[in-house]
Amino acid sequence: MKDLHIAPSHNTPEIFLSTSRNLFVIEGKSAPEDVRSLYYPVIEWITLLSGETIKSNPYNEENPLTFKIDLSYFNSSSAKFLFDILVHLKEIKDHDIPVAIEWYYDEEDTDLREAGEDLAATSGHNFKYISKPG
Numbered sequence: 001m002k003d004l005h006i007a008p009s010h011n012t013p014e015i016f017l018s019t020s021r022n023l024f025v026i027e028g029k030s031a032p033e034d035v036r037s038l039y040y041p042v043i044e045w046i047t048l049l050s051g052e053t054i055k056s057n058p059y060n061e062e063n064p065l066t067f068k069i070d071l072s073y074f075n076s077s078s079a080k081f082l083f084d085i086l087v088h089l090k091e092i093k094d095h096d097i098p099v100a101i102e103w104y105y106d107e108e109d110t111d112l113r114e115a116g117e118d119l120a121a122t123s124g125h126n127f128k129y130i131s132k133p134g
Contacts, residue, residue, distance in 0.1 A: 001052055012028070028072065
């Protein structure tokens with residue numbers, strides 16, 4: 001499967017999705033003017049990932065599909081697309097394929113931690129919360 005890389009800008013995160021490197025990362029600030037044009041390619045890519053992963057299941061408990069979300073800020077429009085991404089990852093998990101979601105946040109930013117907790121609860125995932133020094 002071809003990698004997806006979206007370079008960051010002032011208001012958009014870097015997105016790097018690679019099955020060959022087992023690297024799935026959304027990192028930076030997510031407040032795009034056109035949230036659909038940013039996240040639709042990601043949703044399409046993850047939909048393809050879901051189909052391929054369910055067929056071949058290259059992951060196991062020691063090497064789960066690990067999705068890292070490291071956002072310093074995201075707006076409500078981005079939150080909706082993050083939720084959609086997590087729903088697709090939940091579909092993979094529901095086929096007994098191990099999926100790990102790592103949620104990074106600044107240790108002093110309790111709002112960002114709580115936003116992760118809300119997304120975890122509504123999407124049916126158990127996040128691993130990783131505090132970064134402030």
